[in-house]
Amino acid sequence: MADINVSMTSRSGKSESAPSPRPAGAAEGEPMLDLIELLFFAYRNFVSDPDEILQGISFGRAHHRVLHFVSRHPGMRVTDLLDILRITKQSLGRVLRELVEQGFIDSRAGASDRRQRLLHLTPKGETLAQEFVAIQSRRLRRALEESGPDSRELVRRFLVAMIDPEDRGAIEKLIARADQTSEARSMARVRSAG
Amino acid sequence: MADINVSMTSRSGKSESAPSPRPAGAAEGEPMLDLIELLFFAYRNFVSDPDEILQGISFGRAHHRVLHFVSRHPGMRVTDLLDILRITKQSLGRVLRELVEQGFIDSRAGASDRRQRLLHLTPKGETLAQEFVAIQSRRLRRALEESGPDSRELVRRFLVAMIDPEDRGAIEKLIARADQTSEARSMARVRSAG
DNA sequence: CGAAAAAAGTCAACATGGCTGACATAAATG
DNA sequence: CATTTATGTCAGCCATGTTGACTTTTTTCG
Incomplete structure (x- = not known):
């Protein structure tokens, strides 16, 4: 971001030696x-990592999100995905169709309930999903290393606390359940390889 | 997010008591x-705060961003804004025109360089910008309180470290400069009031 | 001075990814 | 059997990003 030159016309460089570090927005609490700004810039960079990969295959962020959550919850239903992403069936439909057509996701009718379409990644889809996780994890690891040894847990708690309280439970469960199934999968790999 | 029911058809509830907390993605480093997911959900909630306000006045996120940075850098040029937002002149032009037309921003030719349009918020614009800051600050303060006493500095460092190294300098300067000018403004208020 | 560059704005067209509303179909459920 | 659920689809709209081409005004520099 080539050093911005905000011209301070009238308000000339009155460097009055800064008494209080932050004048504060009165009764409202400290602004x-x-x-706010760091989060904006950090998140922009965070999503730009996958964006570069996506450009090469003419997919967008919507495809990334779908791929990610299907990767994390193999066999999930379309409804589950809608619930996580909080978008409409029609919006999801578009990207899901493309992902299926191009062989990243496959969608099979449920065994017990044949109305359901259970979503799984193909090997091709799994490879791509892992690329996304790898590149974003790299950025996160680097940031945590620069933030000190115990930063991971604190950052985790901070992020949870940034979420609306009424959503936290469901989201933490969602993450825990995904971790469980991926663990189950690696156990399966161990069993079949060993 | 009404508790998602990811059906685990084949992979039945094999709760094998989880030996290692995270099986890790091999040589790539820990995923x-x-x-990744908490950041997604947290950021979504973070931007949903202003979104609600914006809906009432039929503005979008783009308007919010413009308003915010003009608020923080009064007298900034259009070019500066383009550099911060990293969008095209045409995209910015649309929202900027609306903000000017509806009396949130005013745009005056520069005194020294009359090609420039120096952007300032009107009182109406300043009120709105402060609403946005207030609501997002509230969420951040709450999250920091829940994360322990020293969390603010650590979170700050973490967010900086999440930014591409080559951008950090410019962004930190940008923030510091904005803090300076807002301080100068409150000094001015003190002088004129006292 | 005059040419080139910079700051801003504009027109037209297009892409992505949200949205609403209206329906259709298949399958499960009571 | 009537209703509900899960999914999908058509059509159209909106917000916000993009490219490319071009204009006007003003400054800067050889």
């Missing part, structure tokens, strides 16, 4: 201006 | 799956 978190720096964090 | 940060939980943080």
Whole structure:
């Protein structure tokens, strides 16, 4: 971001030696201006990592999100995905169709309930999903290393606390369940390989 | 997010008591799956706060971003804004025109360089910008409180470290400069009030 | 001075990914 | 059997990003 030159016409460089570090927005509580902006820039960079990969295969962020959550929850239903992503069936339908057509996802009728379409990644889809996780994990690992040894747990708690309280339970369960199934999968790999 | 019911058809509830907490993605380094997802959900909630306000006045996120940065850098040029937002002149042009037309921003030719349009918020614009800051700051303050006493500095460092190294300098300067000018403004208020 | 560059704006066309509303079909459920 | 659920689809709209081409005004520099 080529050093911005905000011209301070009238308000000339009056460097009055800064008495209080932050004048504060009165009764409202301290304004978190720096964090608001850092979060904006950090998140932009965070999503730009997958964006570069996506460009090469003319997919967009919507495809990334779908691929990611299907990867994490193999066999999930379309409804589950809608619930996580909070978009409409029609919006999801578009990207899901493309992902299926191009062989990243396959969608099979449920065994017990044949109305359901259970979503799984193909090997091709799994490879791509893992690329996304790898590149974003790299950025996160680097950031945590630069933030000190115990930062991971604190950052995790901070992020959870940024989520609406009424959603936290469901989201933490969602993550825990995904971790469980991926563990089950690697156990299966161990069993079949060993 | 009404508790998602990921059906685990084949892979039945084999709760094998989880030996290692995270099986890890081999040579790639530990995958940060939980943080990737938490960041997604946290950021979505974070931007949903202003979204609600924006809906009432039929503006979008693009308007919010413009308003915010003009608020923080009064007198900035259009070019500066383009550089921060990293969008095209045409995209910016649309929302900027609406913001000016509806009396949130005013745009005056520069005194020294009359090609420039220096952007300032009107009182109406400043009120709205402060609403956005207030609501997002509230969420951040709450999250930091829940994360322990020293979390603010650590979170700040983490967010900086999440930004591409080559951009960090410019962004930190940008934030510092904005803090300076807002301080200068509150000094001015003190002088004129006292 | 005059040419080139910079700052801003504009027109037209297009892509992505949200949205609403209206339906259709198959399958499960009571 | 009537209803509900899960999924999908058509058509159209909106917000916000993109490219490319071009204009006007003003500054800068050889």
